[in-house]
Amino acid sequence: MGSAPANVREICRAKRADGPAAVLAIGTANPANCVLQDEFPDLYFSATKSEHLTGLKDKFTRVCQKLGVRKRYLHHTEELLGAHPEFLDHHAPSLDARLDIVKAAVPELAAEASRRAIDEWGRPADDITHLVVTTNSGAHMPGVDFRLVPLLGLRPTVRRTMLYLNGCFAGAAALRVAKDLAENNRGARVLVVCAEITVLLFTRPEEGCFQTLVNQGLFGDGAGAVIVGADPVMIRTPAVVRERPIFEIVSAAQTIIPDSEDVITMYITKGGYGGNISTRQVPVLIGDNIERCLLDAFEPLGIGAGWNDLFWDVHPGSSAILDQVDAVLHLKPEKLAASRRVLSEYGNMFGVTVIFVLDELRRRMQNGEEEGAPEWGAMLAFGPGLTVETMVLHRCVAQGTGAAPPEDKLTAA
Numbered sequence: 001m002g003s004a005p006a007n008v009r010e011i012c013r014a015k016r017a018d019g020p021a022a023v024l025a026i027g028t029a030n031p032a033n034c035v036l037q038d039e040f041p042d043l044y045f046s047a048t049k050s051e052h053l054t055g056l057k058d059k060f061t062r063v064c065q066k067l068g069v070r071k072r073y074l075h076h077t078e079e080l081l082g083a084h085p086e087f088l089d090h091h092a093p094s095l096d097a098r099l100d101i102v103k104a105a106v107p108e109l110a111a112e113a114s115r116r117a118i119d120e121w122g123r124p125a126d127d128i129t130h131l132v133v134t135t136n137s138g139a140h141m142p143g144v145d146f147r148l149v150p151l152l153g154l155r156p157t158v159r160r161t162m163l164y165l166n167g168c169f170a171g172a173a174a175l176r177v178a179k180d181l182a183e184n185n186r187g188a189r190v191l192v193v194c195a196e197i198t199v200l201l202f203t204r205p206e207e208g209c210f211q212t213l214v215n216q217g218l219f220g221d222g223a224g225a226v227i228v229g230a231d232p233v234m235i236r237t238p239a240v241v242r243e244r245p246i247f248e249i250v251s252a253a254q255t256i257i258p259d260s261e262d263v264i265t266m267y268i269t270k271g272g273y274g275g276n277i278s279t280r281q282v283p284v285l286i287g288d289n290i291e292r293c294l295l296d297a298f299e300p301l302g303i304g305a306g307w308n309d310l311f312w313d314v315h316p317g318s319s320a321i322l323d324q325v326d327a328v329l330h331l332k333p334e335k336l337a338a339s340r341r342v343l344s345e346y347g348n349m350f351g352v353t354v355i356f357v358l359d360e361l362r363r364r365m366q367n368g369e370e371e372g373a374p375e376w377g378a379m380l381a382f383g384p385g386l387t388v389e390t391m392v393l394h395r396c397v398a399q400g401t402g403a404a405p406p407e408d409k410l411t412a413a
């Protein structure tokens with residue numbers, strides 16, 4: 001205690017990372033039950049004993065064809081629905097049974113995606129210092145974050161943050177929180193996990209309820225996990241493991257679109273989720289506002305690239321939304337290929353979807369499918385109210401196959 005008193009600013013500065021937060025690994029997972037969109041109207045109207053509503057079924061078929069989805073994965077099977085006839089009637093009390101299902105299934109799916117991310121990362125699970133978890137599927141204390149600690153073998157002192165009910169912007173919000181954690185805590189390694197199981201949304205079709213048709217045709221189940229950290233290191237565990245950054249997270253912002261409070265709403269009722277998505281308004285409002293969000297994000301960084309010089313991770317809310325983004329930004333057709341492919345192969349998985357798109361972008365870049373190999377990119381995610389998350393990303397050279405940390409960062413585990 002005899003030394004000079006430490007300067008608080010210096011202590012704070014020493015605790016911060018030197019470099020930007022980066023995506024170090026990505027893992028994804030889906031339930032086993034795959035449904036093809038072409039077959040889904042038959043399946044859905046049969047499982048809900050609604051075959052007599054032939055006009056509504058035809059309309060559902062038309063809506064299904066417009067959403068941009070080819071297949072999806074769903075936790076709820078015909079067998080599970082058969083065991084819960086109360087799920088068919090949105091007005092019947094079924095919340096407890098639905099919550100019991102997600103309480104067990106969401107942590108398992110979240111753990112599967114997380115294990116894949118941790119395996120790719122290569123370091124032991126107990127090197128994770130922070131955990132940021134997000135889901136719309138549940139309302140439990142303790143939550144999925146707590147359950148993941150034993151499931152993944154994380155340390156009991158891992159610093160957990162649980163984000164419930166952020167709708168489709170949840171994945172981008174979790175990455176934004178992880179960026180701040182990683183950059184403000186030297187050596188932090190943040191596991192971001194988003195998981196969704198849409199059994200709370202399931203109900204039978206009803207004349208006059210267009211929202212139900214969109215919900216049943218659009219949403220899918222999945223989980224995505226990302227390890228975020230700054231200043232990549234090479235460690236001996238005893239094997240040598242090099243952290244390989246994939247994308248640097250350069251900036252992250254969130255904004256509310258004016259007068260949009262009722263455009264996307266969601267709440268828990270005795271029969272599962274209630275709420276409304278103004279499906280005609282959503283693409284229009286997104287189109288009217290995203291260019292301003294993007295300019296606010298890119299201009300202060302002095303990045304003068306045109307929109308077609310970037311790579312894009314846009315939350316694929318539906319085909320109509322991606323078409324609107326394309327039109328407003330005058331994007332070349334291939335620019336939203338990663339978002340369109342994820343929508344087509346998995347459906348809209350709420351906040352999970354942008355993580356799948358990040359993984360798809362990485363795959364496309366590694367395979368040379370991303371034309372021009374852009375250096376800079378943007379993530380756009382949309383959700384309740386109408387909230388827009390905008391993130392500026394920077395592709396790391398060699399895309400997770402190079403960018404090895406220097407020898408002087410070699411750390412003994």
Ligand SMILES: CC(C)(COP(=O)(O)OP(=O)(O)OC[C@H]1O[C@@H](n2cnc3c(N)ncnc32)[C@H](O)[C@@H]1OP(=O)(O)O)[C@@H](O)C(=O)NCCC(=O)NCCSC(=O)CC(=O)O
Nearest residue numbers: 059062066167168210277279280282317318320382383384
């Ligand atoms: C719903 C759509 C697929 C409809 O497609 P189109 O507009 O191209 O097609 P369309 O006009 O021919 O409509 C097809 C049929 O649906 C009917 N229809 C369309 N919109 C309707 C509405 N709002 N209310 C009632 N009926 C409607 C039409 O009359 C037509 O019926 P008929 O065929 O009988 O003439 C599209 O508008 C769309 O994708 N909207 C955005 C969806 C969305 O908001 N996604 C975000 C999810 S939420 C999210 O991602 C974030 C979050 O949750 O947080």
